Amino acid sequence: MYPIWFQKRPLFTVLSALTIFLLFFSVSAFAQDNSQIDTTIAVDTTLAEIRIVPPSSVEVSDVGNDAGGSIDIHWQLSPEDQNGGPVISYSVLRAESVDGTLGDFTEIGSVPAGASTYADGNTVDGLKYVYKVAATAASGAVFESGDSIPVSSSAQWFDMRRINVFVGVLLVAGFIVYYIRQAKAGKELFIRKIAGLDAVDEAVGRATEMGKKIFYVPGTQDMDNVQTIAGVTILGRVAEMAAQYETWLEVPVSRSLVLVTAKEMVKEAYSKAGRPDAYHEDQVHYLTDDQFGYAAGVDGMVVREKPATIFYMGAFYAESLILAETGNSIGAIQIAGTGMPSQLPFFVAACDYTLIGEELFAASAYLSREPKQLGSLKGQDMGKAVILIALIVGLLLETFGIWNFSTLFSVIE
Amino acid sequence: MEHFAIWVAAFLTMGIISFLYKDNAWYKLSEAIFVGISAGYWFVTLFWDNIYGKFWVGRGDDAMLYIGAFLGLLMLMRLVPKVGWISRWPLAFIVGATAGFYLINYFSSNVMRQVEDTIMPLLGTDYSATTYDMIGNIVIAVGTFSGLVYFFFSKEHKGVFGGTAKVGIFFLMITFGASFGYTVMSRMSLLIGRLDFLFGDWLGMIK
Amino acid sequence: MNARMKEILVVAVLTVFCAIMYWGKVDGWMTGFQFSFGLSMTVVILIAVSLLVILYLTLRGKLIGRRVVFLYVGISVTLPFFMSLSQEIKISPEVQTLYEGIAELPPGSVVLTAFDYDPPSAPELQPMAESFFRYCFNNDLKVVVIGLWPQGPQQANIAIEKILLDEAIAAKNLQYGIDYVNLGFQTGNEFVIQRMGSDFKSMFPTDYTGTPYNDLPLVRNIKNFSNIDYGFNLSAGYPGTVEWVQVAVDRYGLKMGAGNTAVQAPQCYPYIRSGQLVGILGGMNGAAEFELMTGTVGKGTKFMLSQSFAHMIVIAFIIIGNVAYFRGGRKQKL
Amino acid sequence: MRREIPLLITGIVGVVFVIQYFIPHWPFNRMNAWFSDWFSIVQACAIWLGALNLIKISIQKIAKKKKDWIYSVVILVFFLLITILGFAEGEEFREPGTGFTWLYEFVYTPLSSTMFAILAFFVASASYRAFRARNLEATLLLAAAFFVMLGRVPIGDVISGFMPQGAQLSNLATWIMTFPQTAGQRAIMIGIALGIVSTSLRIILGIERSHLGGGD
Structure with a gap:
């Protein structure tokens, strides 16, 4: 199915394509035009009672790092523009320039006295425009600056302000890919003990001994949440164990997309465990999209059917407490995992084991012990190591006033 | 009608509250109504807002929306068992886009920004910080650092490293405690709101 | 009288009470209740004393069920609606x-x-x-x-x-x-x-x-x-x-x-x-x-008083729960 | 074929959505908008699957006269009631005065609000039964909760009134929220973000394929 080069080295192919693509665009990003010129010609001041020296040095430039369609205009204030002075506002005039011939100037906007910039957000890319700025006096008389040089707006292919994010993502992605390759090559990767995950086996086993059900709640968010994806992945492992132990696993879900995915997942797991016959269509079923409708539904099922083991893995909101407390009250073994900080205290309190934040994402690697998964976990750890080092170095540099290190991480322009 | 409406609302409110006593018929009735109504509510709302509002009348001349409709149709193919496998395509699309979008969003907002804010002159610029700020800054730096160490998976938590991780878990626990306190606050407020409905709006007993 | 009858009776009494109150509201002869300062304080003290009794019972090894907790939460949120106590709010x-x-x-x-x-x-x-x-x-x-x-x-x-x-x-x-x-x-x-x-x-x-x-x-x-x-x-x-x-x-x-x-x-x-x-x-x-x-x-x-009360109740029950835990040799499962 | 095409779609779409962040040029600047539209439409189509599943399960329950089947009838009736009203009333189904709005206001709202509100009871009972000073960690959790709960309501300062200004409960609560709490939240946030980055990357590279049903 895949081209041969992709089959052989998929990671390498995708990443190198990505790099080439981005390099190309970052080069073209430097090719943006940035023009400015000083033109000061006083015009049309004859009839005015008070003469105002018009604004000068109208500089125009394409707005950088954008999708095009806008031009920045900047000018020197009229010397008379002081508090209580005669200038009340500036209006910005624009004309199209086609092959060197200027069209008519029309006013495109105005700003109050004291302001020296205007952003024209309504240009057509590629067309050349000439701007001038006029100071308006209280009497209504208008004093215009000279024309700017022609300028056109354009869209850029790379947002230079985001280069640090780009480098960061590339670094972390690089680590992950590197360690995945290492792991595939057979290198042993250590992973520390995670108590909550060691308990999964025991929890499934207990349900089997007691002859009771296992409930699995993959969070209440949709498939567009990465935590849900993590939850569904862990569901696969749990389903496999349940199939081996021949224990009834029930998965109530609250989103239709999750229903579709979870069904596939469980079905697959059963056939992987060699028990495709044991899989039942109704094991995974939909209740309602509504948070509390769902919580109430699951609650009712838990109280009536008294499962021996309940898993909560995924993204949760307020329903976490209802679920965990009810499960606790019937004495089920509960293992929870979520990246929702506000729900963690309840899971920590009411469940036997809780995967805190990032541990949820580590779970699928931990349970499967697949080299690829372990490798990505190691790569993720290296990302953390870089952050830890950056924290130490940065704190030292900044505390002793050597260098403002944190600007490296600045995202806002 | 007005009287009927508020009594219906009160009846259902009390029905849910009755669960606190025990699982009973009144609660089960309220719960069943809730499941039905809420599933229907989202069903109708999503149809009018997303399919009708976004696609049917809202598409304008944006041909790209047809792609969405096409993906939606593929999704519905699941209803036809023979070609059900094709519903994996829109699913693949959504998962892929989510992965890409979240990768960037979380990296820039939660990693870059938070690291940026943790790196600061601990003693203030030009040693200007008050003792209060200084202690605070150090607490934040130490807390963030050790918390991250706790999340380190590929190294055994022993020795100095383990000690740091231990400090990290302390910070996490304080965070959970604070979160817990705020959650209690929140839930109590909502209960207050509901009891205000019962005793105030419905029975008019609150002055 | 069996449990079923008792339940029906309670629901009936509640319904009648609510109907009377509602009628009073609609008809205008009932405009709400407010406790005097003295009564408010008495209620507060009563609640505090009953909590101490629960603490005492817990120390003696008699544990209360969750319904009692529910009841206390309900009471501590509802009663302050009618109290005339005031407290100073601080700006954070x-x-x-x-x-x-x-x-x-x-x-x-x-x-x-x-x-x-x-x-x-x-x-x-x-x-x-x-x-x-x-x-x-x-x-x-x-x-x-x-x-x-x-x-x-x-x-x-x-x-x-x-x-x-x-x-x-x-x-x-x-x-x-x-x-x-x-x-x-x-x-x-x-x-x-x-x-x-x-x-x-x-x-x-x-x-x-x-x-x-x-x-x-x-x-x-x-x-x-x-x-x-x-x-x-x-x-x-x-x-x-x-x-x-x-x-x-x-x-x-x-x-x-x-x-x-x-x-x-x-x-x-x-x-x-x-x-x-x-x-x-x-x-x-x-x-x-x-x-x-x-x-x-x-x-x-208006509702800050209820809020304060509710927090106090939760704290009280955390303490009682922990007392039970330590008293029961750290094994007590409630 | 049935597995490879979805994998390819995921990979390509994923990469495109990563790079769109760095490229302000058309069409990348429109990608977000398109995706959000597409997602809403797919979501609205997918809920048909969910709704049909709900109907199917309810009917099965009724047909087999399983325990509590009568409540499945209630679910069906109310589901159909609000759905039929919502569709019959057309685009303006949300306007004041429609049957849909009535159901929303007097049935849906009280039910969902009360569901939220009874959490207060569960929170209290969880505090009573589960929050134990088992070890140093749990004790810290409890202590922080204690200070925040007291410090955030006016009664806290009544209790700590005899203390100096700096040690008043409200100030302590503010301190906990501003410093140690913030530090902990940050560690969690950064950790989760890295977890998401690596999970997303695995998805894009096709290593994580569970969302398409199963492993290799």
Whole structure:
């Protein structure tokens, strides 16, 4: 199915394509035009009672790092523009320039006295425009600056302000890919003990001994949440164990997309465990999209059917407490995992084991012990190591006033 | 009608509250109504807002929306068992886009920004910080650092490293405690709101 | 009499009681109850003493069930409704900075308020919405409302209708479309914010009544966030403040404050430290503080007593639970 | 074929959505908007699957006269009631005065609000039964909760009234929220973000394929 080069080295192919693509665009990003010129010609001041020296040095430039369609205009204030002075506002005039011939100037906007910039957000890319700025006096008389040089707006292919994010993502992605390759090559990767995950086996086993059900709640968010994806992945492992132990696993879900995915997942797991016959269509079923409708539904099922083991893995909101407390009250073994900080205290309190934040994402690697998964976990750890080092170095540099290190991480322009 | 409406609302409110006593018929009735109504509510709302509002009348001349409709149709193919496998395509699309979008969003907002804010002159610029700020800054730096160490998976938590991780878990626990306190606050407020409905709006007993 | 009969009896008594009260309200002969100071104090002392009794029983090894806890929570929240006790509310720094952020806006500034919650969270957020609108209208700030939750704009309308009845504000004769606009709800979560970054109109071609965007004088000249002086987000979850910070603040540089349900608030504290948010109102307590700052008394302030009581009860039960735990040789499962 | 095409779609779409962040040029600047539209439409189509599943399960329950089947009838009736009203009333189904709005206001709202509100009871009972000073960690959790709960309501300062200003409970609560709490939240946030980055990357590279049903 895949081209041969992709089959052989998929990671390498995708990443190198990505790099080439981005390099190309970052080069073209430097090719943006940035023009400015000083033109000061006083015009049309004859009839005015008070003469105002018009604004000068109208500089125009394409707005950088954008999708095009806008031009920045900047000018020197009229010397008379002081508090209580005669200038009340500036209006910005624009004309199209086609092959060197200027069209008519029309006013495109105005700003109050004291302001020296205007952003024209309504240009057509590629067309050349000439701007001038006029100071308006209280009497209504208008004093215009000279024309700017022609300028056109354009869209850029790379947002230079985001280069640090780009480098960061590339670094972390690089680590992950590197360690995945290492792991595939057979290198042993250590992973520390995670108590909550060691308990999964025991929890499934207990349900089997007691002859009771296992409930699995993959969070209440949709498939567009990465935590849900993590939850569904862990569901696969749990389903496999349940199939081996021949224990009834029930998965109530609250989103239709999750229903579709979870069904596939469980079905697959059963056939992987060699028990495709044991899989039942109704094991995974939909209740309602509504948070509390769902919580109430699951609650009712838990109280009536008294499962021996309940898993909560995924993204949760307020329903976490209802679920965990009810499960606790019937004495089920509960293992929870979520990246929702506000729900963690309840899971920590009411469940036997809780995967805190990032541990949820580590779970699928931990349970499967697949080299690829372990490798990505190691790569993720290296990302953390870089952050830890950056924290130490940065704190030292900044505390002793050597260098403002944190600007490296600045995202806002 | 007005009287009927508020009594219906009160009846259902009390029905849910009755669960606190025990699982009973009144609660089960309220719960069943809730499941039905809420599933229907989202069903109708999503149809009018997303399919009708976004696609049917809202598409304008944006041909790209047809792609969405096409993906939606593929999704519905699941209803036809023979070609059900094709519903994996829109699913693949959504998962892929989510992965890409979240990768960037979380990296820039939660990693870059938070690291940026943790790196600061601990003693203030030009040693200007008050003792209060200084202690605070150090607490934040130490807390963030050790918390991250706790999340380190590929190294055994022993020795100095383990000690740091231990400090990290302390910070996490304080965070959970604070979160817990705020959650209690929140839930109590909502209960207050509901009891205000019962005793105030419905029975008019609150002055 | 068996248990079943008792249950039926209780329900019957309750129904009759509610019917009488309701009749009294409709008929006008019952206008509500209020305990005198002495009675209020007596009730407080009674509750405290009964808690001590429970503590004593626990020490003796007799444990109470969860229904008793439920009962105490119900009582401790309900009774303060009728009490005449007052307590001093203190302003926390994050509310102070939020207030200062709004207070420095000159009259005529445009404020964007995003309503991202639904009726269940209204007890916490509605008082904030009301006092925020009241402040804006009193100080001639222009208000633009949007919602990322379908029910949000309806909540905004409820608050605005209520505020417009205020005498001082009614006297201003505020005009819809000029002084305030409700652009309604739009699907798409954080993508809506993202698109508003380039063009409001593309996301909200009409307001919630169907009036075209360009026919609304207030918003006609608003292209994107650069024309907004202050953003205020009331949020109860996803999409909410986190998304607004990630997109509107981080990518488009909007100055922003937020009102959150208390559950959401702790997650937003890092954003205050880093300056991504100017301040935050957390839960009903935040609402009460903001009411105090803006000089109004609303439901936030009114219910602070219930809130205080409820917290005390929870703390009391944590202590009792732990006493049971340590007494039972750390093995007690309740 | 049935597995490879979805994998390819995921990979390509994922990469495109990563790079769109760095490219302000058309069409990348429109990608977000398109995706959000597409997602809403797919979501609205997918809920048909959910709704049909709900109907199917309810009917099965009724047909087999399983325990509590009568409540499945209630679910069906109310689901159909609000759905039929919502569709019959057309685009304006949300306007004041429609049957849909009535159901929303007097049935849906009280039910969902009360669901939220009874959490208060569960929170209290969880505090009573589960929050134990088992070890140092749990004790810290409890202590922080204690200070925050007291410090955030006016009664806290009544209790600590005899203390100096700096040690008042409200100030302590503010301190906890501003410093240690913020630090902990940050560690969690950064950790989760890295977890998401690596999970997303695995998805894009096709290593994590569970969402398409099963492993290799």
